[in-house]
Amino acid sequence: MEGGKLSDYRRVVIKVGSALLVDRAKGLKRAWLAALVDDIAVLADGGVEVLVVSSGAIALGRSILGLGRRTLKLEESQACAAIGQIALAGAWSEELGKRNRRSGQVLVTLGDTEERRRYLNVRATITTLLKLKAVPVINENDTVATSEIRYGDNDRLAARVATMIGADLLVLLSDVDGLYTAPPALDPDARHIPHVDRITPEIEAMAGAAASELSRGGMRTKLEAGKIATVAGTAMIVASGDRMNPLSAIDRGERATFFRPSDHPVKGYKTWIAGQLEPAGRLRVDAGAVSALLSGKSLLPAGVRAVEGNFARGDTVAVLGPNGREVARGLIAYDAADAVRIAGHKSAEIAAILGHEARAAMVHRDDLVVSGMVDMAAVAAEG
Numbered sequence: 001m002e003g004g005k006l007s008d009y010r011r012v013v014i015k016v017g018s019a020l021l022v023d024r025a026k027g028l029k030r031a032w033l034a035a036l037v038d039d040i041a042v043l044a045d046g047g048v049e050v051l052v053v054s055s056g057a058i059a060l061g062r063s064i065l066g067l068g069r070r071t072l073k074l075e076e077s078q079a080c081a082a083i084g085q086i087a088l089a090g091a092w093s094e095e096l097g098k099r100n101r102r103s104g105q106v107l108v109t110l111g112d113t114e115e116r117r118r119y120l121n122v123r124a125t126i127t128t129l130l131k132l133k134a135v136p137v138i139n140e141n142d143t144v145a146t147s148e149i150r151y152g153d154n155d156r157l158a159a160r161v162a163t164m165i166g167a168d169l170l171v172l173l174s175d176v177d178g179l180y181t182a183p184p185a186l187d188p189d190a191r192h193i194p195h196v197d198r199i200t201p202e203i204e205a206m207a208g209a210a211a212s213e214l215s216r217g218g219m220r221t222k223l224e225a226g227k228i229a230t231v232a233g234t235a236m237i238v239a240s241g242d243r244m245n246p247l248s249a250i251d252r253g254e255r256a257t258f259f260r261p262s263d264h265p266v267k268g269y270k271t272w273i274a275g276q277l278e279p280a281g282r283l284r285v286d287a288g289a290v291s292a293l294l295s296g297k298s299l300l301p302a303g304v305r306a307v308e309g310n311f312a313r314g315d316t317v318a319v320l321g322p323n324g325r326e327v328a329r330g331l332i333a334y335d336a337a338d339a340v341r342i343a344g345h346k347s348a349e350i351a352a353i354l355g356h357e358a359r360a361a362m363v364h365r366d367d368l369v370v371s372g373m374v375d376m377a378a379v380a381a382e383g
């Protein structure tokens with residue numbers, strides 16, 4: 001594998017998809033889990049800090065209750081998650097315990113990573129677990145998360161956790177062995193891509209939307225996860241877990257896709273901004289503003305052509321270039337109504353428009369992260 005051996009990394013997050021852990025008819029795939037934990041124990045014994053993001057609560061609960069394939073109501077899947085999660089966490093703790101490893105269950109909801117104070121709180125807990133030599137076993141708290149306020153897929157959750165704690169590698173184990181030029185199920189000529197330098201729009205176009213029956217995330221959420229991870233300096237591997245000892249398989253060079261981390265990763269506070277999952281609004285800006293942002297300047301109202309969304313000061317907004325692609329993300333200094341009024345105006349005019357002194361920048365550069373995938377040549381060409 002291009003990125004070296006797993007044991008070369010310092011802190012590794014391993015995300016395990018539902019379909020790998022749970023068989024609809026037979027329940028938890030215990031032998032597979034045991035073999036994975038063997039691999040984890042080898043890494044941990046070698047000094048790597050390992051965290052697990054484990055899906056499977058809903059699938060396991062469903063299987064324990066014998067609910068088959070029928071569609072579940074929200075409260076039913078939440079009840080399944082409650083029943084499945086306790087069994088799932090128990091299995092992880094037992095298998096890790098057999099290999100002399102402690103474990104700690106961490107269940108998070110969207111707000112725990114999207115709100116700054118809660119983010120810092122979760123980070124402190126997870127970091128402390130690592131200090132105590134325990135393997136954090138993390139999942140979304142599906143029992144209380146409702147549809148509007150949930151991740152829904154553990155790919156992005158895992159990326160958010162990985163960047164939160166400064167992991168240098170995120171491994172997504174699922175039922176696909178990496179990225180292909182097209183979804184392989186739909187296109188027999190699809191070619192496997194072993195290495196991705198940068199998640200460009202061309203790479204995104206290859207993903208399609210396919211997801212397996214049991215899990216929510218398809219290749220698209222894996223690329224979303226990849227963007228969150230690589231911008232913050234975390235490498236990502238998408239590999240198949242459809243084999244025993246899937247981590248050893250990666251080290252043996254079995255097929256997988258390696259996503260290279262950015263050479264200029266964002267740090268600290270900006271990591272939190274860069275990974276925000278749902279911006280509250282969007283600002284469409286002109287090419288001049290895009291160049292200013294790329295050279296490290298703040299976003300001034302003059303370059304903003306349109307303001308969309310109903311956001312408040314301090315919310316995260318996405319900044320879109322003339323071609324409609326996201327070029328940056330940041331915390332906005334104005335409420336939406338004021339942003340609309342000053343958009344397109346010179347900073348010197350702001351006070352007169354609003355009737356009071358206010359900040360010159362719509363998004364200050366300290367609160368702004370430029371996306372890792374901006375193609376400057378394309379922006380310049382479009383003017």
Ligand code: GLU
Binds near residue numbers: 017055
């Ligand atoms: N949190 C969900 C579960 O444990 C899984 C989400 C996903 O499949 O990514 O069932």
